[in-house]
Structure formats: C-alpha cells, structure tokens
Amino acid sequence: MKKIILLLSLLTFWLSAESAENILRKIDANRLSDGKIAVMTMTIRGRRGDRTISARVWQRNSKDSFTEYLSPAREKGTKMLKLGDQLWTYSPDTDRTILISGHLLRQSVLGSDMSYEDMLEDPYLLNTYTASLIGEEILRERPVWALDLTAKTADTAYARRKLWVDKERYIALKEELYAQSGRLLKLLEVSAVMQVNKRWLAKTMTYKDALKDGDGTLVNIESLEFNDQLPEHLFSKAALRK
Amino acid sequence: MPLLKLALRNLFGAGLRTGLNVFVLSVSFVIIIGCQGLYKGMSEQMLRAVTASYYGGGQYWHTGYDPFDTLTLDDAHGRLPDALQEMAGAGLAVPALKRQATLYTQNRVINITLNGIKTDQTIIDIPTVKLRGGGRAIPAIIGDAMAKSAGLKKGGTAVLRWRDARGTYDADEIEIVETLNTNVNAIDQGQVWIPLDRLQKMTNLHGEATLVITAVDSARPRLDPSAEKDWQFKDQYFLTADERSMMTAQYIEGGVLYAVFLFLAMLGIFDTQILAIYHRIKEMGTMLALGITKANLIWIFTLEGTLYAVLAAVLAFIYGTPLLIWFARVGFALGDSYAQLGLTLGSVLYPIYTPSIVLGTAAFIIALTALISYLPCRRIAKLTPTDALRGKIV
Numbered sequence: 173m174k175k176i177i178l179l180l181s182l183l184t185f186w187l188s189a190e191s192a193e194n195i196l197r198k199i200d201a202n203r204l205s206d207g208k209i210a211v212m213t214m215t216i217r218g219r220r221g222d223r224t225i226s227a228r229v230w231q232r233n234s235k236d237s238f239t240e241y242l243s244p245a246r247e248k249g250t251k252m253l254k255l256g257d258q259l260w261t262y263s264p265d266t267d268r269t270i271l272i273s274g275h276l277l278r279q280s281v282l283g284s285d286m287s288y289e290d291m292l293e294d295p296y297l298l299n300t301y302t303a304s305l306i307g308e309e310i311l312r313e314r315p316v317w318a319l320d321l322t323a324k325t326a327d328t329a330y331a332r333r334k335l336w337v338d339k340e341r342y343i344a345l346k347e348e349l350y351a352q353s354g355r356l357l358k359l360l361e362v363s364a365v366m367q368v369n370k371r372w373l374a375k376t377m378t379y380k381d382a383l384k385d386g387d388g389t390l391v392n393i394e395s396l397e398f399n400d401q402l403p404e405h406l407f408s409k410a411a412l413r414k
Numbered sequence: 415m416p417l418l419k420l421a422l423r424n425l426f427g428a429g430l431r432t433g434l435n436v437f438v439l440s441v442s443f444v445i446i447i448g449c450q451g452l453y454k455g456m457s458e459q460m461l462r463a464v465t466a467s468y469y470g471g472g473q474y475w476h477t478g479y480d481p482f483d484t485l486t487l488d489d490a491h492g493r494l495p496d497a498l499q500e501m502a503g504a505g506l507a508v509p510a511l512k513r514q515a516t517l518y519t520q521n522r523v524i525n526i527t528l529n530g531i532k533t534d535q536t537i538i539d540i541p542t543v544k545l546r547g548g549g550r551a552i553p554a555i556i557g558d559a560m561a562k563s564a565g566l567k568k569g570g571t572a573v574l575r576w577r578d579a580r581g582t583y584d585a586d587e588i589e590i591v592e593t594l595n596t597n598v599n600a601i602d603q604g605q606v607w608i609p610l611d612r613l614q615k616m617t618n619l620h621g622e623a624t625l626v627i628t629a630v631d632s633a634r635p636r637l638d639p640s641a642e643k644d645w646q647f648k649d650q651y652f653l654t655a656d657e658r659s660m661m662t663a664q665y666i667e668g669g670v671l672y673a674v675f676l677f678l679a680m681l682g683i684f685d686t687q688i689l690a691i692y693h694r695i696k697e698m699g700t701m702l703a704l705g706i707t708k709a710n711l712i713w714i715f716t717l718e719g720t721l722y723a724v725l726a727a728v729l730a731f732i733y734g735t736p737l738l739i740w741f742a743r744v745g746f747a748l749g750d751s752y753a754q755l756g757l758t759l760g761s762v763l764y765p766i767y768t769p770s771i772v773l774g775t776a777a778f779i780i781a782l783t784a785l786i787s788y789l790p791c792r793r794i795a796k797l798t799p800t801d802a803l804r805g806k807i808v
Binding site: 219273279280323326327328329330331351352353355357381383384385386 | 485518521523525573575577578580581582583584585586
C-alpha cells in the first residue's frame, strides 16, 4: 500500500512538473511572435506627478526591436535599437547614437522603473527556467496557476520567478522576479488583457522596481498587430538616424 | 665699489620715490613667495592624501582594470599570484575587489562601485577594522561626500543590488558603519567599501581581486612571467598623474597672478628709471665731462634700479618672514567650493616654503629688475657730454 501511495505521489509530481513546463511553453507561444508592431504608452509615476511617453515598437524574433518615441515633444524622435544583447539609443537633440553598456545598462529607461538591462533578458521562459506548479488561486476573478520558476543555469539574471498564469488564456497576470538571496526585485501586474489573432496578451500592466518606493510604471498597449514581414532595414543602426 | 656707493647715495637721495618703489616691490616678493608656498603646500597635501588614502606605495592592477572605463570593471578581476599573496600575508599589500552595483536609498537609485577590502589592513587610511562583525546587513563604509549625496549617515541602511560573476542579480541591505572624513575623491564619490571576503562570496569570486595596494616603501616582489602579464605595477608617479596635472594647471593660473604683480612693480621701476634719466641729464653730462665712461654711467643707473630689488628683498625679509611663518601655522581656510571642485585638499591649506622657493623668487625678481633697469639706460650710450650739459637728450 505504501509503495502505491509513493508511486502515486511520484506520478502526481511528475505530471505537475510536466504540466508546469507545458504552461511555460504555452505562455511563450502566446506572447512571443516572429514579428509585431505595437503602439504603447508608458506612464511614469514620480513624486512630481505623472509623465506619459508614447512609442511605436517593432519587434522581430523576440530578440530584436526598434522603438521610436512619439511623445512628449521632449522625447519625440528618440529611438532605441536592440539587436540580441546589444542596445543603442539615438537622441535627435545631440544627433548621437550611444551604445548602452556597462553601468548605463543599469540606468532606468526614461526615468521609468524599467532598466535597460531588463530589456535584454531572454524572453523565452522555457529556455531559462524549470517550473513547478505550487498552487491554484483566483486572481482578479480569474482562475490562475501559481508557478515557481527556478533558473536552469547559474548565469540567469533572476535566480527565481513566481508567475500567476491565467488557466484559460495562458497569460501571466502577475510576475515576481527574485534575487538569489530571495529578495523581491521586480513586480509585474497585468490589469487588463486583450485578444489579438486569437492570442491573449497584456494590454495594461504595471512594472515596478520592488526596491524603490512608488507606484511603478504603467504600460498600456494602444494597438498591436502581428507582422512576420518587418523590413530588414529597420533593424540596423542606420535606421536610428532616419 | 665707488660705483655702488654712488648708486646707493643716489637711491637714498631720491627719498620717498625710492621708499615707494621698494615697498611695492617688497609686497610683490611677499605675495609671490606666499603664493608659491601655498601651491607647494597644496601639491604636497594632495599627494600625501591620495597616497595615504588610496595609492599607497603603488598598486598592482589586474590587466583588465581601467579606472576610466567602468564598462570593463566587471571583467577586471583575477586570482592573486603567489608573490602578491605572500606580500598581502605579510601585511605589505592589501587586495581590493571592485564591482559595479546599484544602491537604493531614499527612493533614489545610485550607480556605485562596490569595493571589497580586507578588514585588517593598515596600508591605507580607511578604517576597515570597523567593517568587522556587524549584524545581518552588510557593513559598509562610505565617504562623507558620498553620504551627503546619497542622504546616508552612520547607522543608516540602504538596499544594495549587484550581479554576481555569472550575471545573476542579488540584493541585500547594507548598514553604514562609518562615514569617512576624506578629501580623496577616488575613495569617496560613488564608492562603497565592504569586507573583501563578503564581496568575494557575494559575487562568487573567491580569492580574486581587481587591484593590490602596496605599502609605502615596500619592496616590489618578483612576479613570474605569466603573473606579470596579468598584474601590472603602477607606481606612485603614474597613479598621481592626475593630481600633478591638476597642480600644473593651478601653477599656470598662479603664474598669471605673479605676472600681474611683477608687471605693476616693474612698471614703477621702469618709470623711475626713465624719469631719472630725463631729470638727471645734466648730472650725466657733468659726470661724462669729468671723465666717467658711458659704460660706467650705464652701470651706475642699472645698479640703482637693481638696488630697488635688493632693498625690497631686505624689507620683505624683515616684515615678510614673521608674516609668512604665521601664515604657515594658521594656514589658508578653503571654502566648500574647493571640495566641490574635486581637489583632494583638506579644509585648511598649509603653505610650505622651501629654500628654492625663497631664493629662486628673490633671484628671479632681482634679475628681472636689473633687466628692466638696464633697458632705459641704453639711451645713455647715445649721449654726448655737451648735449647732456645743455639738458638735451637724444
């Protein structure tokens, strides 16, 4: 009898591990695509009031992206190019292209809670983490799985993550990113979702640096379209000056 | 000798005019020597402070370390070669590990350099012994300028975030166990000092360092060729290059000040000489008629002018010596603006007067006065005794 119970527990554990991995695979498949164009606004909540920045983003292969800031006037024309793990910004005021590296990567993006190095993380969760299902909850009236993600290798930026994943839509409604010591570093909460081409995606989310006080940065996706045929010239340094 | 007597008699005969010239020139003497002493003191103070607080007797740098390129800092580390480990074991060197990190304090995010240093070191002036023990938080020492800019004080805490050698984030609380009263920017602005073993553990860089600070006057060990490739010795002369170039700039600025003072004094002497030649033309004619040579006449007038500087030196010695000694004792109080300029100076600057400053300044001023005195006297060479006796000058 004891052996049967042990076998059943092992089987349940194996099934849940398998299932957690599947969940990650589906999350990745749901949110990542070969190409997309999005118009988004980013509201940075500061002590001196809120500041909203809008931008158009072209993203290719989930690793390359080109961002052009549309407003306010001060940021208009600023562009950012990410090719793999390299990042450049272009400022029309100075007419200079700067490679963001070293300590600059730890600077916040236009005063938001997001740093440049956050943008360089590998977006594929399945590549990076081993997931385990730790529970089932109701989050914002949606049934969710709680997943605990542990980094597969020691060179992963965040050693541990916790995800609360919508059971039906395979979208993470809440995400917590932890340091090696277990201290919470970043918090991502999705407050509105949208469906594009049968995929459920985050529409409004708050990105918060947990080590800082404040309400975090609110990101809102105004429009999004999938497009696998993004022009090649967009993903080059020459495009920054155009 | 008779010429000297004659020159002196003429000089004293001029009365108030001589007195004023001598006084103005003596003020130039005192000011120039005072300023030079101040620059010398500034230079010595700056070099002493940076040597005692950070450079020691020179440093061994890991080949990847470039203090002006923070982008490469996270790759600049390596295991100490045996010779340097022995040196550190004997208390003649102290290894330091440098990493980039982010400090969260008072809702601000500050990029800093995290310095790990042995707590039992006595080579540099940082009281690292205070980093021993402590509670759960990482004990840290920061400079007072850093404390001011980060809004931290002794006993205060902040959250530190860093990445280990493999790039994984970690974060923990630090507690400020001491704030350094230092003027050395290299150990203050943007720098946080924590125990070396703790930083090595935090970053998975066990036994590694970025640089090794050696004790002043310690003998350089012989490194094997492979270690020599990875660890390069930077002597005090190399390390203090910035301070020295800063001092050179200060000297140049000071030179402008000397030039103004000297110009005013020399203008007075030049005018006096010109006036003397015009007013004393008949005297010159008489002397020429009595048989004095033109060369001797030029010599008398040049000597008269030069003697202004000699008398000024004597006067400056009389009142300048106690004044400059007093100045060397009380020093020159610097305002906050100097600290903001990034100069490694204390709140008070103490001048240092060396024989070379005093004698060099005196010799320079006397020589310059002689030259300025001689220039108007060249006209004397064109004088004929008859014209001179009639008061005519060419």
